[in-house]
Amino acid sequence: MKTQPFAPVKFLLVDDLEENLLVLEKLLERPELELLKARSGREALELLLKHEVALALIDVQMPEMDGFELAELMRGAERTRRVPVIFVTAGLREQHRIFEGYDAGAVDFLFKPIDARILRHKTQTFYELYRQRQELERVTNELADTLRFNETFVAAIGHDLRNPLNAVVMATDILERSAAGSSIQPLIQRIRSSSRRMAKMIDDLSDLTRARIGGGILIQRAPADLLAVCRKVVAELKTAAPDRSIEVESAGDLHGEWDAPRLEQVISNLIGNSIRHGDPARPVRLRLEGGHASEVCFRIENGGEVPAEILPHLFEPFRRGNGRREGLGLGLYIVSQIAIAHGGEITAHSENGTTRFELRLPRRDPNAPTA
Numbered sequence: 001m002k003t004q005p006f007a008p009v010k011f012l013l014v015d016d017l018e019e020n021l022l023v024l025e026k027l028l029e030r031p032e033l034e035l036l037k038a039r040s041g042r043e044a045l046e047l048l049l050k051h052e053v054a055l056a057l058i059d060v061q062m063p064e065m066d067g068f069e070l071a072e073l074m075r076g077a078e079r080t081r082r083v084p085v086i087f088v089t090a091g092l093r094e095q096h097r098i099f100e101g102y103d104a105g106a107v108d109f110l111f112k113p114i115d116a117r118i119l120r121h122k123t124q125t126f127y128e129l130y131r132q133r134q135e136l137e138r139v140t141n142e143l144a145d146t147l148r149f150n151e152t153f154v155a156a157i158g159h160d161l162r163n164p165l166n167a168v169v170m171a172t173d174i175l176e177r178s179a180a181g182s183s184i185q186p187l188i189q190r191i192r193s194s195s196r197r198m199a200k201m202i203d204d205l206s207d208l209t210r211a212r213i214g215g216g217i218l219i220q221r222a223p224a225d226l227l228a229v230c231r232k233v234v235a236e237l238k239t240a241a242p243d244r245s246i247e248v249e250s251a252g253d254l255h256g257e258w259d260a261p262r263l264e265q266v267i268s269n270l271i272g273n274s275i276r277h278g279d280p281a282r283p284v285r286l287r288l289e290g291g292h293a294s295e296v297c298f299r300i301e302n303g304g305e306v307p308a309e310i311l312p313h314l315f316e317p318f319r320r321g322n323g324r325r326e327g328l329g330l331g332l333y334i335v336s337q338i339a340i341a342h343g344g345e346i347t348a349h350s351e352n353g354t355t356r357f358e359l360r361l362p363r364r365d366p367n368a369p370t371a
């Protein structure tokens with residue numbers, strides 16, 4: 001869909017002879033094209049400072065600065081480096097100096113006397129290329145605007161949802177106490193677990209906006225123990241899923257300087273995923289390795305596979321399988337952002353009926369000055 005008319009495309013014509021400029025102008029004239037004329041290399045450079053041009057048609061033989069010199073200067077400046085050039089020359093075809101240094105395809109030659117058909121054909125190609133680039137830029141900008149808008153919107157909504165949700169949670173506490181032993185207890189527990197899920201979604205949405213428009217998730221490092229973090233998370237998740245088997249194996253030194261609450265979030269998301277999306281008949285296996293001096297490694301494995309269509313996009317936001325659609329599909333995106341904030345890396349393998357995530361964490365800030 002094309003809605004916005006573009007500003008006219010500009011061509012720069014450079015020739016020391018007025019009559020040559022007029023001929024070129026006559027041959028190229030059309031409403032969607034603005035033709036800028038320069039009578040010398042210097043004039044051309046001045047125009048190029050003010051205008052963005054799609055193409056420069058440059059006469060080779062000019063007094064003072066010749067066409068090749070002008071093109072050389074254009075190539076040396078960032079602003080004009082990528083302007084395609086067509087040299088107009090009266091020289092014999094075999095004699096023309098090959099202009100070096102320009103990318104192939106960005107330079108062409110036209111021989112005098114100018115053949116109107118060839119001129120139009122050659123310039124048309126550059127005209128279209130330029131238009132396509134404009135169109136691409138427009139679409140990219142529009143897309144970026146839409147994304148920014150959506151994310152700001154999501155952040156605002158997330159924030160406003162917290163207050164009513166807190167009211168629900170507080171009312172649930174009161175209900176739970178006053179209805180102790182009554183048959184409505186299971187209902188109260190459902191309200192509680194639904195509120196918890198909703199609170200997690202709101203937290204995830206604000207992490208998403210932090211990562212996307214806030215320049216990344218910020219972490220605060222302090223001495224931490226990965227094994228202790230894992231034990232805590234496993235204990236919590238076991239109360240929620242008492243019938244699932246979670247095996248923890250560890251070796252070596254698992255201490256480092258990390259943001260412990262963020263690390264908990266990572267481990268909780270990963271184990272939560274194994275419980276929620278993995279094969280319930282098979283155990284969830286954790287293996288922590290601290291044998292390396294500069295980093296630790298956390299591995300988690302479960303039965304079942306990530307659906308093939310989302311595997312290549314697993315760490316992108318809002319990607320989720322069709323199975324249990326309880327979450328927003330933000331968990332692994334946030335996990336990977338927290339890993340990145342720690343200078344670490346997370347990878348996934350899912351094949352032959354097994355899914356494995358591997359998180360490698362440097363023990364310390366890799367960018368911190370060494371003491």
Ligand SMILES: Nc1ncnc2c1ncn2[C@@H]1O[C@H](COP(=O)(O)OP(=O)(O)OP(=O)(O)O)[C@@H](O)[C@H]1O
Binds near residue numbers: 302304329330
């Ligand atoms: N351990 C796993 N085993 C099998 N499939 C998995 C596993 N972890 C993730 N997946 C698949 O990857 C998808 C994306 O996971 P992610 O954690 O990003 O989102 P989610 O769990 O669906 O929702 P959220 O984490 O936001 O609550 C899941 O919907 C699931 O299909």
Ligand SMILES: [Mg+2]
Binds near residue numbers: 269272
């Ligand atoms: Mg998840």
